[in-house]
Amino acid sequence: MTVEKGEDSSSGQTPEESPKKDGPAQIAPDLTVIQFIKVFPKVLLRTLRHPIFLLVVLSQVCLSSMVAGMATFLPKFLERQFSVTASYANMLIGCLSIPSAILGIIVGGILVKRLHLGPMHCSALCLLGALSCLLLSLPLFFMGCSTHQIIGISHQPRAQPGLELLGCTKPCSCPSDDFNPVCDPSTRVEYLTPCHAGCTQRAGTEALDKSKVFYTNCTCVEGGGPVPAGSCDSACSHLVLPFMLLVSLSAAMSSVTHTPSFMLILRGVKKEDKTLAVGIQFMLLRVLAWMPSPVIHGSAIDTTCMHWAQSCGRRAVCRYYDHDLFRNRFIGLQFFFKTGTLACFALILAILRQQDKEERTKVVTCPGLQQQPLVSEPEKKPEDSRV
Incomplete structure (x- = not known):
């Protein structure tokens, strides 16, 4: 009967008391657009100050920056480095990298569902995927002429x-x-x-x-x-398939982190802030990753040009690249973003472990507070399950 009293007390709130809640899920039906705009900055700051949410978004920004750079300039890299045609380069990317990324997302979702992974285990899975992705990219520095x-x-x-x-x-x-x-x-x-x-x-x-x-x-x-x-x-044309296999395996390992990192956001923020948190996540991904990443990669690649074609006295198209610089700077940018992803997931795991240690410390130091609910629990179990 205690649960019913709680329900009665919550339903007996006056209309003036109900709008005092901060969550947009409760206040949105009762607010006008202007009132919601006034409340939005407060909820936005509260979401951005959440350490787990912020680190997960930063890790996804690094991954998205890597993907944006690969999707934009990997065909050009294969053409220059291994002397393959544009059609063959795009066919390799479409047949190897994209299916590998899809498979990695599916495997990550299956692992989360079948193993019933909690936040700490999700962060450990993300850390393992980011570490594997980083290690697989190391041989790419040496595959070229x-x-x-x-x-x-x-x-x-x-x-x-x-x-x-x-x-x-x-x-x-x-x-x-x-x-x-x-x-x-x-x-x-x-x-x-x-x-x-x-x-x-x-x-x-x-x-x-x-x-x-x-x-x-x-x-x-x-x-x-x-x-x-x-x-x-190129004298390294035979290395194009091993190169693409490593890139595909790296894409699969990085895609494994997609579902568990998304679950970290949903389980980390408050219930009333989940919808807004997902929207902020995708907004930051587009602003911080998909927009600047192609510009950063393109600028880095332009610095490796050896001979520019001239058109009307102005620089037009690059005729020849320094292949060593091209490879080192292009793969180096990918390595940099993967390292950032690994660092973010390592910090997330450390924070979750610290929070778990603090909770265990509270249980040990306050045993009376933990034993008190156990006495009255048998009477509340049927009604709690029914509710």
Whole structure:
């Protein structure tokens, strides 16, 4: 009967007392839009001051920044690093990375449901997934090749001595703005134009290969050619599949944290603040992750350009990248965001353990307060279950 008295007392509140509650779930039906706007900052600050909510949102911001950068620039990275076509790069991403991420989300949801994971176990699962994702990204730093030698541009990393001393381009006065690369397959040296290779004649396509254009009488090429038109292929083309497998496994491990981190938000904030907390979460993800992350990745990639094309006297498209810098800065940004995710989940686990330790301390220091409900509990159990 105690529960019924509580219900009567709660239902007997006057209309003037009921709007004093802070939660938007209780006050929203009775408030106008202007009154709700006045209450909103108070509830927003209370939600943002919650440590678990704030750390979970920061971890998801780091993960979303990583995903936004990968989704925007991973096809370009595969094209430049492994000399694959744009269609093949996008096919690899669609067939490997996206299904792996979906599978990781499903596995995370199954683990939370079947194992009945509480907040502490959810944070431990998130920490394990973030750590696995971080470890799988370490080999990516070493899966790639340096930029091959290119004749006709000023900045060339690890240039081979002697190629600049041939002097074949000086008499020709080859224009630096033209871009029609040819490749010497025997030495893997690329020339910006046939003029830079000293070529004076274009061979007929039917004489050698109908699918390619060849140039002959090239004074800068050993033997005089012929050399095919087009850039030199990467020496690391065979590493594209192992690279994508590691990226897919890393995406799966990071996606495992999706459902348990969402449960940390729902179980951490107050009942009346859950709806607003979810809205704030998605707002912060778009403002702090999906909007600035492509700009950050794009700016970092632009710093690795070796040769820019000029259009009307202004910088247009990057023709050549320093592959080592490109790989280190692109994967380094991913590694940075994954480290931030790991740090946030580690702090969440530490806070939850501290809270659990404080609760156990209260139970030990105040045994009388814990034993008192046990005496009257048998009379209240049937009504509590019914309610």
